[in-house]
Amino acid sequence: MIRVSADEARALCVEAFMRRGVPAADAALAAEQFVLCDLFGIPTHGTRRLSNYIGRIECGGINPKPDIRVVSRVPPVAILHGDGGLGTVVASRGLEEGIRRAKANGIAYVGCIDSNHFGANAAYGWLAAREGLVCLSGSTATPTIPPAGGRTAAVGNNPVGYAAPCAGGPPFLLDIAMSVTSRGKLRRARELGETIPEGLGLDRDGLPTTDPAAALEGFMLPMGGHKGYGLALAAEVLAALLSGGGFGPEIRHQFKEPERSSNLAHYFLLIDPEATVGRAAFEARMRAYCDAIKATPPADPSRPVRVPGEGAAANHARNAAAGIAMDEAEYARLKGLAAGTLRGEIPEA
Amino acid sequence: MIRVSADEARALCVEAFMRRGVPAADAALAAEQFVLCDLFGIPTHGTRRLSNYIGRIECGGINPKPDIRVVSRVPPVAILHGDGGLGTVVASRGLEEGIRRAKANGIAYVGCIDSNHFGANAAYGWLAAREGLVCLSGSTATPTIPPAGGRTAAVGNNPVGYAAPCAGGPPFLLDIAMSVTSRGKLRRARELGETIPEGLGLDRDGLPTTDPAAALEGFMLPMGGHKGYGLALAAEVLAALLSGGGFGPEIRHQFKEPERSSNLAHYFLLIDPEATVGRAAFEARMRAYCDAIKATPPADPSRPVRVPGEGAAANHARNAAAGIAMDEAEYARLKGLAAGTLRGEIPEA
Numbered sequence: 085m086i087r088v089s090a091d092e093a094r095a096l097c098v099e100a101f102m103r104r105g106v107p108a109a110d111a112a113l114a115a116e117q118f119v120l121c122d123l124f125g126i127p128t129h130g131t132r133r134l135s136n137y138i139g140r141i142e143c144g145g146i147n148p149k150p151d152i153r154v155v156s157r158v159p160p161v162a163i164l165h166g167d168g169g170l171g172t173v174v175a176s177r178g179l180e181e182g183i184r185r186a187k188a189n190g191i192a193y194v195g196c197i198d199s200n201h202f203g204a205n206a207a208y209g210w211l212a213a214r215e216g217l218v219c220l221s222g223s224t225a226t227p228t229i230p231p232a233g234g235r236t237a238a239v240g241n242n243p244v245g246y247a248a249p250c251a252g253g254p255p256f257l258l259d260i261a262m263s264v265t266s267r268g269k270l271r272r273a274r275e276l277g278e279t280i281p282e283g284l285g286l287d288r289d290g291l292p293t294t295d296p297a298a299a300l301e302g303f304m305l306p307m308g309g310h311k312g313y314g315l316a317l318a319a320e321v322l323a324a325l326l327s328g329g330g331f332g333p334e335i336r337h338q339f340k341e342p343e344r345s346s347n348l349a350h351y352f353l354l355i356d357p358e359a360t361v362g363r364a365a366f367e368a369r370m371r372a373y374c375d376a377i378k379a380t381p382p383a384d385p386s387r388p389v390r391v392p393g394e395g396a397a398a399n400h401a402r403n404a405a406a407g408i409a410m411d412e413a414e415y416a417r418l419k420g421l422a423a424g425t426l427r428g429e430i431p432e433a
Numbered sequence: 434m435i436r437v438s439a440d441e442a443r444a445l446c447v448e449a450f451m452r453r454g455v456p457a458a459d460a461a462l463a464a465e466q467f468v469l470c471d472l473f474g475i476p477t478h479g480t481r482r483l484s485n486y487i488g489r490i491e492c493g494g495i496n497p498k499p500d501i502r503v504v505s506r507v508p509p510v511a512i513l514h515g516d517g518g519l520g521t522v523v524a525s526r527g528l529e530e531g532i533r534r535a536k537a538n539g540i541a542y543v544g545c546i547d548s549n550h551f552g553a554n555a556a557y558g559w560l561a562a563r564e565g566l567v568c569l570s571g572s573t574a575t576p577t578i579p580p581a582g583g584r585t586a587a588v589g590n591n592p593v594g595y596a597a598p599c600a601g602g603p604p605f606l607l608d609i610a611m612s613v614t615s616r617g618k619l620r621r622a623r624e625l626g627e628t629i630p631e632g633l634g635l636d637r638d639g640l641p642t643t644d645p646a647a648a649l650e651g652f653m654l655p656m657g658g659h660k661g662y663g664l665a666l667a668a669e670v671l672a673a674l675l676s677g678g679g680f681g682p683e684i685r686h687q688f689k690e691p692e693r694s695s696n697l698a699h700y701f702l703l704i705d706p707e708a709t710v711g712r713a714a715f716e717a718r719m720r721a722y723c724d725a726i727k728a729t730p731p732a733d734p735s736r737p738v739r740v741p742g743e744g745a746a747a748n749h750a751r752n753a754a755a756g757i758a759m760d761e762a763e764y765a766r767l768k769g770l771a772a773g774t775l776r777g778e779i780p781e782a
Contacts, residue, residue: 218671
């Protein structure tokens with residue numbers, strides 16, 4: 085493993101995007117999302133994804149120069165039409181729009197439609213909290229989980245995020261999908277030859293399984309059964325139904341149909357504490373709340389209780405100082421994509 | 434079991450409240466919340482609770498004539514000070530305030546503070562959806578679940594709700610707390626002498642248990658581990674931290690300290706689809722979305738896939754026609770509370 089500075093990683097991503105026709109300002113927004121995820125220690129949504137994104141621009145699935153339009157009937161609510169652009173660009177523009185509108189009106193909802201994979205809620209929440217705002221966000225995703233009592237992949241494992249600034253420390257930052265566990269953890273169990281507890285997944289026939297390989301061929305189960313299922317639907321209501329975006333089968337898989345826009349939708353719900361208790365008072369209250377919970381006794385004395393966002397912030401500080409860890413091959417690929425000597429790759433779905 | 438009409442149940446609750454000094458308009462709001470929960474088939478939050486609420490008025494814990502004040506710095510955001518009133522009155526006033534502000538501004542946030550037990554999110558969501566609005570709601574609760582990696586009850590099992598109107602059918606209506614399962618289900622397992630799966634609860638020492646009795650003496654676990662834990666915190670941020678309400682240890686248990694206001698907080702986040710795609714278009718989209726999911730094959734062919742809210746709506750239709758099912762003792766207690774021949778009771782905590 086080597087360490088690559090955030091600046092270098094950012095510059096390589098910008099160069100790679102611009103070489104495929106992405107305007108400089110948009111390339112900077114998209115690069116920032118990758119770099120933030122790498123800094124947070126979410127490499128699955130970091131620069132490692134550059135190759136997919138580039139591949140989808142190259143095959144025509146992502147529009148490098150979208151004509152992004154904002155439609156707003158009332159000041160605190162807006163819909164942003166992404167024109168099939170990079171999801172990270174569309175969502176970043178949506179967040180900017182939402183931050184501006186929330187600061188002017190106390191609260192804002194922005195729906196982003198006709199978009200693509202937008203990375204991680206954590207990165208948007210981090211930026212919103214830095215502006216002093218409370219942020220709820222979420223995105224649609226290709227249907228991969230069954231409804232409660234169902235046996236087909238009819239619902240997206242839609243990720244949602246919550247963020248709020250905290251005085252003298254990292255923001256509260258929650259970024260979760262609705263499945264009990266992740267496909268990455270199932271893959272690791274399969275590699276280690278381990279079984280998995282019941283309740284994590286179904287096999288391809290919709291039957292409960294403790295075999296990680298069978299669950300990977302089948303479905304991930306939502307957390308809390310009908311609860312996670314309901315929350316996944318609620319995220320889609322806020323992201324897509326309310327905004328005029330694509331939903332359900334109108335969403336296309338980014339790797340099965342890479343040459344078409346995925347037609348994803350995202351939302352940002354932003355509230356300015358200045359409209360309630362005042363920003364400084366809110367951030368001090370958040371600090372007191374988080375500190376009270378962190379002071380409670382842990383189950384394992386060596387692992388203190390944490391609040392969401394602490395791990396990401398600690399990783400951010402370490403990686404910003406030491407550089408982003410990647411292996412030589414990843415680094416070489418980034419450089420090749422930036423120089424134009426490599427083409428993007430679409431992984432098998 | 435007998436069947437009591439919604440009108441009679443409502444009238445008995447109104448009389449009981451008014452007899453303890455609650456003004457007529459407030460008594461009607463509070464009665465409506467009980468009746469809605471009974472109609473939905475959520476008897477734990479229905480008229481069965483009247484006795485507790487009355488008991489808390491009688492011992493001075495709930496203020497029958499609160500001086501409710503609304504503070505608003507910007508039109509779409511307001512904080513409602515509940516003055517220790519009935520939670521169902523405070524929250525109903527908050528919802529009214531939010532509905533008015535969302536219709537005028539496209540979106541609204543209302544935080545309700547210095548409140549008490551507010552019943553069920555489902556009833557508020559139902560009312561908001563009937564007004565054509567999308568509604569996110571939630572409440573603080575006494576700390577009863579441990580943080581992820583913790584072993585004390587440091588976090589409220591905070592309930593949240595999501596509601597949205599659907600053309601030609603019942604609204605989308607989700608109302609969930611953050612624990613994997615409910616204490617009621619653990620009690621039933623204990624009565625039946627059954628063990629429970631791992632992951633539902635911890636014993637009083639914070640260790641995993643499959644004994645329902647041990648879990649009842651210990652803690653309920655949040656769904657998805659850190660996910661449900663994080664969502665519980667997010668609900669408290671929206672309900673209490675942002676609004677200036679009490680949080681964490683400032684919250685008092687309604688049955689351990691019945692003679693003091695519980696200092697709970699609630700929130701309503703309302704969005705008017707008229708500000709996005711238009712109300713009729715939104716409701717038609719919701720219908721298409723729900724129908725598509727309901728049309729997917731069920732795991733058990735005799736139990737079709739449902740979307741959240743269908744069960745509550747079916748119960749509502751049946752109970753509105755046939756009356757609310759209750760046993761003779763419950764009915765007698767309602768009549769005694771209304772007539773003033775019975776005093777309210779505070780159950781053991």
